[in-house]
Amino acid sequence: MLKKNDEVTLEITGMTNEGNGVGHYEGIAVFVAASAVGDVIRCRIVKVNKSYCYGIINDIITPSPYRIQDSCSVSKTCGGCCFRHFSYRQECRVKEQFIRDSFERIGKLAPRYDSFVGCERTSHYRNKAQYPVGLRDGKAVCGFYAKRSHRICPWYDCELQPEIFEKIVGYVMDYVERNSIPPYDESTGKGLLRHIYLRRGEHSGEIMLCLVLTSLRNSDCFDDMILGITKRFNDIKSVVFNENPANTNVIMGKKTVTVSGSDTIKDIMCSNTVVISPQSFYQVNTLQAEKLYDIAKEYAAPDKDTVLLDLYCGAGTIGLSMFKEVKKLIGVEIIPQAIENAKLNARLNGADNAEFICGDAGKIAKILFDRGERPNVIIADPARKGCDRQSLEYMAKMQPDRIVMISCNHATAARDCAILGELGYKTEKVRGVDLFPRTSHVEVVALITWVG
Incomplete structure (x- = not known):
């Protein structure tokens, strides 16, 4: 041994x-x-x-x-990337094998595998970043957590993020240092600034700056910074504060206030105008997400008679990418802010055939079944933990011709496809799409058809 x-x-x-x-x-x-x-x-x-x-x-x-030579000087300590030391072509092969292993070993399935979709841009592709702020040797630092820890690696020149993010974070941290603003200390629960959170529209260039604070009562210490940063960076269209006083690993709290500009930023996704709030889900790699949604549309094969149910719909971007091709679109999402975004996105794009409902996917699926809804196509894009059993059972009870499963976790996707197999469905084909180059994450799309 x-x-x-x-x-x-x-x-x-x-x-x-x-x-x-x-x-x-x-x-x-x-x-x-x-x-x-x-x-x-x-x-x-x-x-x-x-x-x-x-x-x-x-x-x-x-x-x-x-x-290959790793181009990032902190990747060995930062917990973000794990594939920087070999070629991207090999990374795609590895990720494709991950997907095959999950569907064959976990799901005991034998689908057809469509060709893996790699990413043309492997750096500066993210539209979102959340930087923890803390104390290190008595000094405020900001960066990313080291792997499997809450130790901050003080480095925000990340090759995965837009270059402008580094400049904005540097501006904020310089202001924090000059004004002696106390960063959050996890060990004591004291301090003010917990996270710097940035979102950017890939096509619009619009940027949202969100500061996560332990208390909004003391937020006036950032007044001068807000005036300065919005003049320095013209693309910042929204500055918001989020209050999170809890001793928790959850980044954002429940209360958010807008202190400059708009409550949201706008972007373009699959030719639709979309609004993005601080807490609404939006794929972090816009250009690759558009490819992902095109594949989902191909698998869904919508037509003018299709009733489309979009479960876990977030801000509605997947379903709305198909609204012109379908008779009716129903979206379901548990986060109220995301549903408000989805409704606004529908209005902005003239989607009069769209209905968005706030609630748990499984519970709403039961309500829809009880009211007689029988969608021809269901799209499910759950969080990493996958679908709950009730959602899968009511998806099957509705007996759509096709279910399109989208997931950032191939293991739970394979598990869920296997459960649908027990409920009368067959996983026909699967395709990997890499939205997260240089990291271990990968998206998967599966087409599941009714066989009875």
């Missing part, structure tokens, strides 16, 4: 969903961060479990043919 601090030679032959390389030593799996398939390494064991171990690279004896 391997012991802590043992040094062994390993060939990396696989990857985990978290981005660790996998090798085997005398039948024991060893997981190694920052390794690539094809690497032969000298590895030091740092943690031993009953049937597997974790190791770190001491030396690369033979580098993988896919290995």
Whole structure:
């Protein structure tokens, strides 16, 4: 049995969903961060479990043919990226295999796999960033959490974010330092500024700046900053404060106030004008999301007689990308602010055939079934935890011809598709779409059809 601090030679032959390389030593799996398939390494064991171990690279004896130079100086400490050390083409292969493994091993399914859709732009593609602010050696710092910790890596020149975000965050932090504004201290619950949260419209260029504070009562200390930052950065069209006094890992609280400009920003998604609020869901990679929605439309195959039910609809962007092709669109979302955005988005784009309902997907699906709604097509885009059983059962009870599942978690998507299989449906085909280059995350679209 391997012991802590043992040094062994390993060939990396696989990857985990978290981005660790996998090798085997005398039948024991060893997981190694920052390794690539094809690497032969000298590895030091740092943690031993009953049937597997974790190791770190001491030396690369033979580098993988896919290995490249990491262009980010903090990726080894920041928890954001895990695939910066090998080629993007290989990353796409790895992610496609993740999806296949989930559907075949977890779901016990055998769909057709349509070609994986990689991303043309692998840097500066995100339209949203949330930067924690805290204390480090008595000084206010801002950046990203190190992997599996709440230790802030003080670095906001992130290659995944728009370059203007770095300048805006730098302006805010310079103001915080000059005015001795206390950052939030997780250990004591004291301090004022918890997070700097930015959103940007990919096509419009409009930016929202949100400061998450422990109390709005003391927010007037930012008055001069608001005047200065909106003059310096003309694209900032909205400045909002969010109050979160709770001792929690949840970033935003319930109360949000607008202190400059509009309550929302606007963007274009699939040729529709969309409004974006601080708490409404909006895909972080707009250009790739448009490709994702085009695939969803292809799988949904809507026509003028289609009644389309869009569950977990967020601000309505997926369903509204198809409203011109369908007879009726019904969207369901549990977040009230998102539903208000969806209703406004419908009005802005002349979607008179759209109805948006606020509530839990499973409960609303039951209400819709009881009132006699029988959609031809259902689109479901749940959070990472996937659909609850009630939602899946009522989706099946409505007996739509097609269900299109969109998910950022291929494991829960495979599980949900398997449950739908028990309820009379077959997973016909699956396609991966990479919205998150250089990270372990990947989107998947599945077409599920009624077989009875």
